[in-house]
Amino acid sequence: xxxxxxxxxxxxxxxxxxxxxxxxxxxxxxxxxxxxxxxxxxxxxxxxxxxxxxxxxxxxxxxxxxxxxxxxxxxxxxxxxxxxxxxxxxxxxxxxxxxxxxxxxxxxxxxxxxxxxxxxxxxxxxxxxxxxxxxxxxxxxxxxxxxxxxxxxxxxxxxxxxxxxxxxxxxxxxxxxxxxxxxxxxxxxxxxxxxxxxxxxxxxxxxxxxxxxxxxxxxxxxxxxxxxxxxxxxxxxxxxxxxxxxxxxxxxxxxxxxxxxxxxxxxxxxxxxxxxxxxxxxxxxxxxxxxxxxxxxxxxxxxxxxxxxxxxxxxxxxxxxxxxxxxxxxxxxxxxxxxxxxxxxxxxxxxxxxxxxxxxxxxxxxxxxxxxxxxxxxxxxxxxxxxxxxxxxxxxxxxxxxxxxxxxxxxxxxxxxxxxxxxx
Amino acid sequence: xxxxxxxxxxxxxxxxxxxxxxxxxxxxxxxxxxxxxxxxxxxxxxxxxxxxxxxxxxxxxxxxxxxxxxxxxxxxxxxxxxxxxxxxxxxxxxxxxxxxxxxxxxxxxxxxxxxxxxxxxxxxxxxxxxxxxxxxxxxxxxxxxxxxxxxxxxxxxxxxxxxxxxxxxxxxxxxxxxxxxxxxxxxxxxxxxxxxxxxxxxxxxxxxxxxxxxxxxxxxxxxxxxxxxxxxxxxxxxxxxxxxxxxxxxxxxxxxxxxxxxxxxxxxxxxxxxxxxxxxxxxxxxxxxxxxxxxxxxxxxxxxxxxxxxxxxxxxxxxxxxxxxxxxxxxxxxxxxxxxxxxxxxxxxxxxxxxxxxxxxxxxxxxxxxxxxxxxxxxxxxxxxxxxxxxxxxxxxxxxxxxxxxxxxxxxxxxxxxxx
Numbered sequence: 001x002x003x004x005x006x007x008x009x010x011x012x013x014x015x016x017x018x019x020x021x022x023x024x025x026x027x028x029x030x031x032x033x034x035x036x037x038x039x040x041x042x043x044x045x046x047x048x049x050x051x052x053x054x055x056x057x058x059x060x061x062x063x064x065x066x067x068x069x070x071x072x073x074x075x076x077x078x079x080x081x082x083x084x085x086x087x088x089x090x091x092x093x094x095x096x097x098x099x100x101x102x103x104x105x106x107x108x109x110x111x112x113x114x115x116x117x118x119x120x121x122x123x124x125x126x127x128x129x130x131x132x133x134x135x136x137x138x139x140x141x142x143x144x145x146x147x148x149x150x151x152x153x154x155x156x157x158x159x160x161x162x163x164x165x166x167x168x169x170x171x172x173x174x175x176x177x178x179x180x181x182x183x184x185x186x187x188x189x190x191x192x193x194x195x196x197x198x199x200x201x202x203x204x205x206x207x208x209x210x211x212x213x214x215x216x217x218x219x220x221x222x223x224x225x226x227x228x229x230x231x232x233x234x235x236x237x238x239x240x241x242x243x244x245x246x247x248x249x250x251x252x253x254x255x256x257x258x259x260x261x262x263x264x265x266x267x268x269x270x271x272x273x274x275x276x277x278x279x280x281x282x283x284x285x286x287x288x289x290x291x292x293x294x295x296x297x298x299x300x301x302x303x304x305x306x307x308x309x310x311x312x313x314x315x316x317x318x319x320x321x322x323x324x325x326x327x328x329x330x331x332x333x334x335x336x337x338x339x340x341x342x343x344x345x346x347x348x349x350x351x352x353x354x355x356x357x358x359x360x361x362x363x364x365x366x367x368x369x370x371x372x373x374x375x376x377x378x379x380x381x382x383x384x385x386x387x388x389x390x391x392x393x394x395x396x397x398x399x400x401x402x403x404x405x406x407x408x409x410x411x412x413x414x415x416x417x418x419x420x421x422x423x424x
Numbered sequence: 425x426x427x428x429x430x431x432x433x434x435x436x437x438x439x440x441x442x443x444x445x446x447x448x449x450x451x452x453x454x455x456x457x458x459x460x461x462x463x464x465x466x467x468x469x470x471x472x473x474x475x476x477x478x479x480x481x482x483x484x485x486x487x488x489x490x491x492x493x494x495x496x497x498x499x500x501x502x503x504x505x506x507x508x509x510x511x512x513x514x515x516x517x518x519x520x521x522x523x524x525x526x527x528x529x530x531x532x533x534x535x536x537x538x539x540x541x542x543x544x545x546x547x548x549x550x551x552x553x554x555x556x557x558x559x560x561x562x563x564x565x566x567x568x569x570x571x572x573x574x575x576x577x578x579x580x581x582x583x584x585x586x587x588x589x590x591x592x593x594x595x596x597x598x599x600x601x602x603x604x605x606x607x608x609x610x611x612x613x614x615x616x617x618x619x620x621x622x623x624x625x626x627x628x629x630x631x632x633x634x635x636x637x638x639x640x641x642x643x644x645x646x647x648x649x650x651x652x653x654x655x656x657x658x659x660x661x662x663x664x665x666x667x668x669x670x671x672x673x674x675x676x677x678x679x680x681x682x683x684x685x686x687x688x689x690x691x692x693x694x695x696x697x698x699x700x701x702x703x704x705x706x707x708x709x710x711x712x713x714x715x716x717x718x719x720x721x722x723x724x725x726x727x728x729x730x731x732x733x734x735x736x737x738x739x740x741x742x743x744x745x746x747x748x749x750x751x752x753x754x755x756x757x758x759x760x761x762x763x764x765x766x767x768x769x770x771x772x773x774x775x776x777x778x779x780x781x782x783x784x785x786x787x788x789x790x791x792x793x794x795x796x797x798x799x800x801x802x803x804x805x806x807x808x809x810x811x812x813x814x815x816x817x818x819x820x821x822x823x824x825x826x827x828x829x830x831x832x833x834x835x836x837x838x839x840x841x842x843x844x
Contacts, residue, residue, distance in 0.1 A: 043562055043563045043564070044563045101700070106575055106576075108576070108597075113637070117552075117555055117559070117633060121556065121560075121633075123560070124555070124556045124557070124558065124559030125560060127477070127552075127632060128478065129632050129633050129636050130481075131481075131635070131636040134636050134640050135640070136640055138636070138637045138640040139637050139638055139639075139640045139641035142545050142548070142634065143544055143545060143597065143599045143830075143831060143832070144576060145544075145832050146832055148597075148598070148834075149700065149831075149832025149834065152700040152832075153702050153704075153833070155702075156702050157700060157702055158699050158700055158714055158717075159698075159699065159700070160605075160699070160700070161598075161698075161700040161834065162698075163597035163598070164595065165543065165575070165577055165596075165597050166577050166580070166594065167575060167581070180612055180616075184612065186698075201559075201563070202555050205554075205566040205570070206566065206570050206571035206574075207571060208563060209564075209566060209570075210568050212571075265434070266592070267592045268431075268592065269584045269589065269591070269593045271534060271585050271587075272585065274572040274581055274582070274585065275571070283590055286590075290429040290431070290432070290433055290434055293428055293433040294434060294435055326427065328427070403577075404571065404577065405581025405593070406584060407577070407593055
């Protein structure tokens with residue numbers, strides 16, 4: 001069966017917007033969470049977020065693209081430009097008909113939808129809104145498929161293109177979709193990943209009433225505390241990441257730098273509750289075991305786990321249980337971390353950002369830390385790599401995601417066997 | 425030694441075939457398969473003045489609405505208040521489809537059942553109510569269900585929870601093309617070990633803010649009379665009419681359907697092709713060359729010659745430039761006499777629900793040997809001469825090709841074949 005090589009990585013994240021700034025941030029242990037500056041958050045329960053200082057023109061977008069695209073689309077295009085460049089692909093040489101786009105996003109164009117809503121409704125005054133006040137690209141914001149169509153346009157991708165919108169697992173699922181297209185021979189190269197920009201009043205307001213987000217508003221830098229006893233919810237983030245996936249043999253033949261390959265991808269649902277998780281982690285464990293089984297990966301082979309680690313009480317407990325259930329005693333020996341401690345939780349985008357972190361961790365031999373981890377929680381008793389990065393050879397990294405709808409996803413990236421042998 | 429997954433390892437097995445064994449229609453013209461199919465064959469339009477809100481102030485007055493739909497007939501009150509109209513229609517269609525397939529998910533292996541639906545615009549009516557609360561009154565007036573009702577995954581998640589389906593789930597966004605991709609993605613998952621998939625989708629785009637958004641795409645008909653409005657391929661084509669609802673399609677592994685003696689196997693999903701125009705976003709769906717490629721890919725994967733296709737279900741954009749591109753594409757792939765139909769001329773375009781509703785019409789056409797008609801193509805526009813089915817037409821229907829396109833250059837074609 002055809003295998004997928006990761007040959008390019010591009011990232012837009014809080015605290016430095018390109019791949020290297022992102023890597024520097026997540027290995028430094030310094031947090032990018034702060035009091036919200038995008039709008040006045042007074043009146044909200046959670047008033048903190050990890051915001052990206054992003055300039056679309058600096059990232060390579062032209063004036064029309066900047067005007068037409070919502071922020072989440074801009075992020076994806078910027079990350080894709082970086083990833084395609086990193087992969088050393090010459091778009092003039094690539095067969096556009098075999099180039100696919102598979103991207104995730106949970107809430108899509110909500111920023112423009114909300115901005116225009118405020119105008120056409122005159123600040124929430126009218127149900128029958130005034131359509132004459134709508135901006136010209138508002139339909140692009142309504143349909144999240146715009147994310148894929150804009151990236152396809154930018155890179156001349158005439159193969160399959162799709163947006164996968166499975167809530168907070170969209171990022172892993174977007175890359176997993178691309179992996180399946182390569183496996184099945186539907187594409188040779190895939191621009192895969194995800195993007196989300198949910199730091200807006202309506203997105204923040206969604207999570208207030210269900211108390212999912214942190215209200216440590218007086219200490220934003222230390223608010224995202226995955227696996228720590230005193231965690232009180234996630235901190236909203238924004239971000240995008242793109243992995244260029246290529247048919248493994250083709251990537252090898254053209255002498256591409258291969259970060260790693262997709263050794264396994266699986267997704268399951270808990271069929272239990274839209275937002276609630278059973279404490280046993282059974283379905284996430286099942287997804288992990290499926291992903292391991294695809295790649296012939298044993299628990300001893302996994303050198304790093306990049307956790308969903310959102311910092312909500314129930315998630316971190318659920319995930320800890322899933323690791324024990326799927327990996328047995330080995331769960332206690334594998335370094336785990338949640339980079340959400342530093343860059344927040346960008347909903348549908350974060351899964352791809354975390355896969356980018358795994359690809360870089362394998363390539364560079366570093367386990368990023370969990371910032372703000374100070375106090376052990378008896379229900380979360382694994383090694384969460386507190387506060388400081390660790391050097392370690394990583395041949396296989398597992399990343400997990402969990403989200404509303406009960407979706408649970410797992411992906412394993414691994415150093416290809418043939419590259420190990422020649423000592424790369 | 426590592427544990428193995430208790431369900432399956434997701435490695436594709438090309439011998440696992442995907443068949444359609446159940447349909448549940450909730451669409452303009454009728455709720456339930458028989459009611460809707462009778463309507464679709466009648467050639468009457470279900471498009472009329474919008475009743476979900478007062479459209480007087482808008483340039484668009486028309487839509488295809490699902491008359492007489494009461495969510496309470498299918499789901500309990502607690503769930504109704506937590507979900508959007510879009511999800512209500514999907515949950516109703518799911519129950520109808522499960523009944524049609526005579527399948528009770530209770531007690532079945534949960535990991536081998538999946539939900540993969542298409543969505544164009546999510547729970548936008550629910551979302552408008554809550555964003556009105558936010559901006560009109562303040563953050564604390566936003567309800568607890570906004571976070572789970574509005575997002576595009578709400579329908580897939582709610583179906584999975586209601587029926588205890590724990591297999592790989594999916595939510596496909598490709599505007600009008602998503603429904604076909606969802607079916608093919610169901611097949612991808614069936615090849616990887618799933619036995620039973622609730623697929624297809626619905627859409628609920630008829631709200632004041634959603635309409636405002638749609639108006640900016642420049643493709644909606646502004647005519648006030650139903651017969652003047654949505655006239656794809658006709659010389660008076662002037663845009664399309666929006667519609668709500670759709671269909672849930674049960675996709676099942678062929679051996680699984682056989683083993684449980686499913687009441688019917690409507691069709692096998694044989695081939696599929698997806699492309700993107702990657703074209704100027706201010707223009708409409710390229711020149712049709714990528715649609716040609718999607719159709720040819722679907723035929724090639726299916727191992728079916730163009731001459732063996734009994735009918736083409738057209739995407740029928742209703743926008744002159746896009747109609748010409750599709751007509752040219754169909755003429756390039758097929759002989760001039762292949763019957764072409766677009767029953768969506770009676771319902772309007774249903775986005776994520778549109779292609780699944782076409783699939784419903786296609787499998788009923790195969791079952792009964794009757795092609796549903798296209799209305800309002802009185803005088804084909806230049807370059808749009810095709811062999812349109814303008815009245816319900818009897819004859820064997822074994823192999824069908826369906827086209828679906830989405831705003832943003834998405835082209836999808838799928839080939840279905842009646843079991844021999």
